[in-house]
Amino acid sequence: MKENTTILRVENLHVFYGGIHALKGISLEVQAGKIVALIGANGAGKSTALRTISGLVRPREGMVRFLDQDITGEASHRVVELGVVMVPEGRKIFPNLTVMENLFLGGYTRRDLEGIKKDLEWIFTLFPRLQERTWQKGGTLSGGEQQMLAVARALMSRPRLLMMDEPSLGLAPLLVREIFHIIEALNQQGVTILLIEQNAKAALEVAHYGYVLETGKIALQGEGKQLLSDERVRKAYLGED
């Protein structure tokens, strides 16, 4: 894919939960091969944005385009088939299924057995810990291992766009570093990533571009480094005065 091709384009998205106006006309773009971060406080609407792109929530207004297709309000299994895959908030691995079953479910929309086997090997080089635990039930993994499983599972679908909802949530600092290393490594292998984070500093350090969401609106946007040095961002999200 060419550099600077926009693969995801979100325009003027409005989402309501009953009477709650959760997204008030947000627009954003993700370019091929990049890491784009979406940061914001609790309840700003970050997860809602991902859920809407994935087709789990329908927008009242606005448009989502992936490559050349309008996927606004498309069924989520169709969106996954197109290659837009989410690591949901709170991991949501399948606790009573084995690590292997979880991984196979990640590749559910694929039919190329050979490719699936190859990707399994690739994933086990990325996450050697998972390889030691293929027969363990997902629910018995540690929190960090569960997060790795969630990422690995999403990778099994060979995503063209990987969307991660707070992958570092609840992890010890050392594991947070590991997860962000993996995110960068994935990106270097060509995976495009849309990353949601509370951990604004870590996210903006790895992101090429970033958006700041405030109560349903995009308040700021810019290159990752640029946002990191922005005074408002520093005050509100990095806890500095």
Added chain:
Amino acid sequence: MFTRETRELLFTFVLFVLLMVGVWLAQRYLNAYLVRIFNTACIYVIAAVAYNLVNGITGQFSLGPNGFMAIGGYTVALLMLPVVQKQEVYFLQPLIWPFNSFSFPPALFIFALLLGGLLAAGGAILIGFPTLRLRGDYLAIATFGFGEIIIVLANNLIPLTNGALGIKGIPEYTNLWWTVNWAFWTVFLVKNLVNSSFGRALKAIREDEVAAEAMGINLFRHKLLAFALSAFFAGVAGGLFVTLISTISPTLFTFSMTFNLLIIIVLGGLGSITGSTITAVLFAFLQELLREVEAPHVIGSWTFPGIPGMRMVVFSAILVILMIFYRRGLFGRQELSWQHVSRILWWGKRAHGGQS
């Protein structure tokens, strides 16, 4: 020597042959009473394993099997009852065309069963279509209502069902060959389905619907397929049952049938096919034992009157006790696989070798 797959297939084949030899022996040497209990047990196995596919594997709460069994039962009764017999049975109101003018010859019994299953699956699609898109317990309410409606229809569509009088004199085609084969193939099919990628998706739906959706699983389609397949086997079980006891009436497939099946699958462990199979057989025998409790007894000069309805009390008590102390049922979600069996055999051989 062999790959795991061929070895397991071989095991399955051996089990099948043993079962068939067992049936042959049973037909020759077992008394009619025991044969009948075994027949009932197999029918429970079919219905319970099918029910477990929806409630245990896919994690949807259906209360429908009695309705589906009734559809299968009436279909098979109408197709298999000889025309002469039909004229005798329907004396209140004559049976409507075309059923009054034909009946299947015995050789077509299998097709009657398949048709009964297909019609039941059709019924499942009818209720599944509007309710399986919704989250939550709509399915339970809708399937419960469906079962009740089927019974009301059975009571009132007199030219079709003969109403409350029911249909008597259905030829007793069902024997151990039929029931054991259907039970075997039902378990075989459901087990293989559960271990396939489709079955993995069903389990994923049970575990977490949102995550399953995020994997690209079409929730509605998977639920509907599982539900229809389950209803198909319930319909077949209903058809086998009426050709076993040779009669059907609206009281045969009331909600208590669903309740029995629910006890079986919960006791066996929701999601465990092995569990459903074993508890279904135990249930059929226990039910017969408890029949004794309900019958009057004479001990010396004392006559104890029977206590009707005692069976249900005992079953409910067992259910309550097991749910308190054994919440996940006898098997939880575990399965007895050929791997387990071969491990046991292997250990047995080793132990034996050590002794000699």
